[in-house]
Amino acid sequence: xxxxxxxxxxxxxxxxxxxxxxxxxxxxxxxxxxxxxxxxxxxxxxxxxxxxxxxxxxxxxxxxxxxxxxxxxxxxxxxxxxxxxxxxxxxxxxxxxxxxxxxxxxxxxxxxxxxxxxxxxxxxxxxxxxxxxxxxxxxxxxxxxxxxxxxxxxxxxxxxxxxxxxxxxxxxxxxxxxxxxxxxxxxxxxxxxxxxxxxxxxxxxxxxxxxxxxxxxxxxxxxxxxxxxxxxxxxxxxxxxxxxxxxxxxxxxxxxxxxxxxxxxxxxxxxxxxxxxxxxxxxxxxxxxxxxxxxxxxxxxxxxxxxxxxxxxxxxxxxxxxxxxxxxxxxxxxxxxxxxxxxxxxxxxxxxxxxxxxxxxxxxxxxxxxxxxxxxxxxxxxxxxxxxxxxxxxxxxxxxxxxxxxxxxxxxxxxxxxxxxxxxxxxxxxxxxxxxxxxxxxxxxxxxxxxxxxxxxxxxxxxxxxxxxxxxxxxxxxxxxxxxxxxxxxxxxxxxxxxxxxxxxxxxxxxxxxxx
Numbered sequence: 001x002x003x004x005x006x007x008x009x010x011x012x013x014x015x016x017x018x019x020x021x022x023x024x025x026x027x028x029x030x031x032x033x034x035x036x037x038x039x040x041x042x043x044x045x046x047x048x049x050x051x052x053x054x055x056x057x058x059x060x061x062x063x064x065x066x067x068x069x070x071x072x073x074x075x076x077x078x079x080x081x082x083x084x085x086x087x088x089x090x091x092x093x094x095x096x097x098x099x100x101x102x103x104x105x106x107x108x109x110x111x112x113x114x115x116x117x118x119x120x121x122x123x124x125x126x127x128x129x130x131x132x133x134x135x136x137x138x139x140x141x142x143x144x145x146x147x148x149x150x151x152x153x154x155x156x157x158x159x160x161x162x163x164x165x166x167x168x169x170x171x172x173x174x175x176x177x178x179x180x181x182x183x184x185x186x187x188x189x190x191x192x193x194x195x196x197x198x199x200x201x202x203x204x205x206x207x208x209x210x211x212x213x214x215x216x217x218x219x220x221x222x223x224x225x226x227x228x229x230x231x232x233x234x235x236x237x238x239x240x241x242x243x244x245x246x247x248x249x250x251x252x253x254x255x256x257x258x259x260x261x262x263x264x265x266x267x268x269x270x271x272x273x274x275x276x277x278x279x280x281x282x283x284x285x286x287x288x289x290x291x292x293x294x295x296x297x298x299x300x301x302x303x304x305x306x307x308x309x310x311x312x313x314x315x316x317x318x319x320x321x322x323x324x325x326x327x328x329x330x331x332x333x334x335x336x337x338x339x340x341x342x343x344x345x346x347x348x349x350x351x352x353x354x355x356x357x358x359x360x361x362x363x364x365x366x367x368x369x370x371x372x373x374x375x376x377x378x379x380x381x382x383x384x385x386x387x388x389x390x391x392x393x394x395x396x397x398x399x400x401x402x403x404x405x406x407x408x409x410x411x412x413x414x415x416x417x418x419x420x421x422x423x424x425x426x427x428x429x430x431x432x433x434x435x436x437x438x439x440x441x442x443x444x445x446x447x448x449x450x451x452x453x454x455x456x457x458x459x460x461x462x463x464x465x466x467x468x469x470x471x472x473x474x475x476x477x478x479x480x481x482x483x484x485x486x487x488x489x490x491x492x493x494x495x496x497x498x499x500x501x502x503x504x505x506x507x508x509x510x511x512x513x514x515x516x
Contacts (some may be wrong), residue, residue: 025193025225025226025238026062026063027062027063027064028192028193029063029173029190029191029192029193030190030191030192030193030196030225030238030239031063031176031188031189031190031232031236031237031238031239032188032189032191032196032237032238032239032240032241032248033186033187033188033231033235033237033239033240033241034166034167034171034187034188034189034241035167035185035186035187036186036187036188036231036235036237036240037235040180040183040184040185040186041184041185041187042079042080042184042185043077043078043079043185044077044078044079044166044175044177044185044187045075045076045077045078045138045165045166045167046075046076046077046078046157046159046164046165046166046175047074047075047138047164047165047166048074048075048159048160048161048162048164048165049074049162049164049165050159050160050161050162051074051161052159052160052161052162053070053071053072053073053074053159053160054070054071054073054076054157054158054159054160055067055069055070055157055158055160056068056069056070056071056135056145056147056155056156056157056158057069057156057158058147058149058153058154058155058156058176059153059154059156059174059176059190060153063190065156065158065174065190066156067158068096068112068117068147069096069097069100069110069112069145070160071135071144071145073137073138073144075137075138075139076135076136076137076138076144076157077135077136077137077138077141078133078134078135078136078155078157078177078185079133079134079136079185080132080133080134080179080184080185081128081129081132081133081134081146081148082127082128082130082132083134084122084128084134084143084146085122086122086123086124086125086126086127087108087120087121087122087123087125087126087128088120088121088122088123088124088125088126089111089118089119089120089121089125089126090102090106090118090119091116091117091118091119092116092117092118093116093117093118093119094117095117096110096112096117098117099111099117099118099119100119102119103119103120103121105119106119106121107121108120108121108122108143109121109142109143109144109145109146110145110146111145111146111147111148112145112146112147112148112149113146113147113148113149114148114149114150115149120143120146128148129148129150130179131148131149131150131151131179132146132147132148132179133146133147133148133154133155133177133179133185134146134147135147135155135157151179154176154177154178154179154188154236155176155177156174156175156176156177156190157174157175157176157177158174158175159174163250163251166187166250169249169250169252170250170251170252171189171191171199171250171251172191172192172195172198172199172250172251173189173190173191173192173195174189174190174191175187175188175189175190176188176190178235178236186235186236188236188237189241189250193222193225193226194222194262194263194266194267195251196225196248197218197221197222197225197262198251198254198258198259198262199248199249199250199251199254200221200225200246200247200248201214201217201218201221201254201258201261201262202249202252202253202254202255202258203247203248203249203253204217204221204246204247204489205217205258205489206253206258207253207255207257207258208255208257209257209493209496210493210496210497211257211260211261211496211502212492212495212496212500212501212502212504212505213489213492213493213495213496213502213505214257214258214260214261215261215264215265215502216487216492216496216502216505216506217261217281217487217489217492218258218261218262218265219265219268219269219270219279219502219506219515220270220279220281220486220487220506221246222262222265222267222268222269223269223270223276223277223278223279224245224246224278224279224280225238225239225246226269226276227276227277227278227279228245228278230245231245265502268515268516269515269516270302270506270510270513270514270515271513271514271515271516272301272302272510272512272513272514273301273512277302277510277513278300278303279486279487279510280292280303280483280485280486280487281482281486281487281488281489281509282480282481282482282483282484282485282486282487282488282489283480283481283482283488283489283490284311284316284319284393284479284480284481284482284488284489284490284491285308285311285393285395285480285482285484285488285491286311286319286357286393286394286395286478286479286480286481286484287307287308287311287312287356287395287479287480288305288306288307288308288355288356288357288395288484289305289306289308289355289484289485289486289488289509290305290353290355290357290394290483290484290485291303291304291305291353291355291485292304292485294353294357294359294375295375295376295394295483295484295485296375296376296485297375301511301512302510302511302512302513303485303486303510303511304511305353305354305355305357305484305485306355307355308488308491310488310491310494310495310498310508311480311488311490311491311494312494313494313497313498314490314493314494314497316490318481319479319480319481320477320478320479321392321393321477321478321479321481322475322476322477323382323389323390323391323475323476324473324474324475324476325382325387325389325473325474325476326472326473326474327343327344327345327472327473327474328343329384329387329389330344330347330363330382330474331343331344331365332384332386333381333382333383333384333386333387333389334363334371334381336386337381337383339363339371339381340371341363341365341369341371342365342366342367342369343365343366344363344364344365344474345364345365345366346362346363346364347361347362347363347364347398347474348361348362348398348399348401349361349378349396349397349398350362350372351374356395357394357395357484358378358379358394358395358396359374359375359378360372360373360374360378361373361374361378361381361398376394376483378391378394379391379392379393379394379396382476391476391478392478392480392481392482393478393479393480393481393482393483393484394480394483394484395478395479395480395484396476396477396478396479397476397477397478398474398475398476399474399475399476400475400477486509486510487505487506487509487510488509491505491508491509492505492509495508503515
C-alpha cells in the first residue's frame with residue numbers, strides 16, 4: 001500500500017480464503033522483512049541514537065532473544081563474514097566474556113560458532129562458511145563480533161534503549177540477519193505486534209484522520225498481521241514491509257493520534273464465528289465493495305459485497321480515473337502477460353456482479369478468437385509497467401459500454417459477427433418501420449443499458465470525457481482504487497466524519513463479525 005494522501009494504498013493480496021483459530025504472531029511478536037530477495041544488502045547499518053549500545057545473540061524458535069554478549073558502539077554495520085578474509089582462532093572458551101578477553105589480548109574479536117565461543121584475528125588460517133555474519137564498527141570498520149550458527153539460527157541484534165535507525169527509518173524491536181546460500185544479508189525486524197501496528201498505521205491511513213477511522217484501521221492491521229505469515233516458508237519472516245502485505249516503515253511518521261488509536265484498541269481483532277478474519281482492505285471501492293468469491297474465488301462469509309453510500313459524501317483524491325490503450329498496446333500487454341491472443345480488435349465488460357462491479361472482461365482478436373478473464377484478473381490483465389498504465393479498481397467500463405460493441409476497427413452490426421468500417425451508406429430502420437439512408441452525425445446503438453450515443457470514427461461507445469481519444473482506442477473509465485474487498489479506507493473516513501464508531505465501521509465493511 002502507498003502512503004496517503006495522494007492515493008491510499010491498495011492491499012494486493014491473493015487470499016488463502018480461510019480463517020485461523022489462533023494468532024500467526026509468535027509470543028506476541030511478528031517478523032517483518034525489510035530487505036530480502038532481490039533487495040538483499042551487502043551490508044546493513046544500524047544507528048542507536050539512544051547511545052545504549054546493542055545486545056548480540058539470536059532469536060530462538062519462540063522468538064525470544066537469547067543474548068550472547070554486548071557492545072557499546074552507537075553505529076554498527078553487519079556484513080557477510082566472507083568479506084573479512086581468512087582468520088586464526090583460539091578456543092573454545094566457556095563464555096563470551098572469556099572469548100572477548102582472549103580476543104583483546106590478540107588484537108581480535110569474539111566469535112560464536114556452532115554453540116561455542118572463540119577468539120579470532122585476521123590471519124592466514126581458515127576461511128569462513130557461507131553462513132557467517134560479522135558485526136563491525138561503522139566508523140572504523142573494526143570487527144566487534146562474529147556469528148555463525150551454520151544456518152540453524154541467525155544473528156540477532158537487540159538495541160538497548162529506544163527505536164533504532166536503519167536505511168532512513170526508525171524501528172522498534174530488534175533485528176535478525178539471515179544469510180541465504182552465501183549471498184547478501186536479509187534484514188528482518190523482530191517487533192511486538194502492537195509496535196508493528198504503530199508502524200503501519202501512519203503509512204496506511206495517516207495522521208490527522210478522525211479517531212474512529214484510525215481505530216478501525218488499527219484493528220484491521222493488527223488482525224491481518226495476526227493471520228498472515230505468507231512469507232514464513234520462503235523467507236523466514238511473516239510479513240514484508242510493502243504493499244504486498246501492509247506498508248510498514250517503523251515509527252518515523254507516527255503521531256500522537258495514530259499511536260493513541262493503536263493503544264485504545266490494544267489487542268482487539270476481528271473474529272468471524274470464533275476464528276480470526278483475514279481483514280483485507282483497500283483505498284476506495286468506487287460505490288460498492290465486492291464479495292471475495294467474485295475477486296479471488298472461494299466464498300468467505302465475512303467478505304461480502306455491498307453498496308457503499310458513504311464514500312460519495314467525502315472528497316477522495318483521484319477517485320475517478322481514465323486510461324486509454326491503443327489496440328497495439330493492449331495486444332502487447334496481454335501477450336506479454338502470457339495470454340494467447342492475436343491483435344486485439346474488441347474489448348468489453350461481459351459480466352458484472354450484483355453490486356455493479358466487473359466480473360468478466362472479454363477480448364476478441366482480428367481472427368475472431370476470444371479470451372475471457374474474470375475476478376481480479378479483469379483489472380490486473382491491463383497492468384503494464386512498460387506503458388505505465390493500470391486499471392485501478394473493479395468498478396469500470398470500457399468505452400462506456402457493456403454491450404460488446406467496443407470494436408477498435410469498425411461498427412458492429414447485429415452483434416459481433418460482422419462489422420462496417422464506416423457508417424457511410426448504411427441504412428436505418430425507424431420506429432415506424434421506414435427504411436432510409438443514415439444521415440446523422442452521431443449514430444446511436446441499443447445496448448443492455450439502453451440507447452447510447454457513439455462518438456469517434458471507430459464506432460467505440462465513448463463517454464463525453466473521453467471523446468478526444470484517438471480513433472480505435474479502448475478508453476477505460478472507472479472509480480475507486482483497489483480490489484474492492486473488505487474495508488474501504490476512504491469509506492471509513494466518511495463514516496467517522498458522520499459520527500460512526502470504529503466498531504460501526506468494521507461491522508459495515510465485514511459481515512457477521514465481532515471485535516474483541
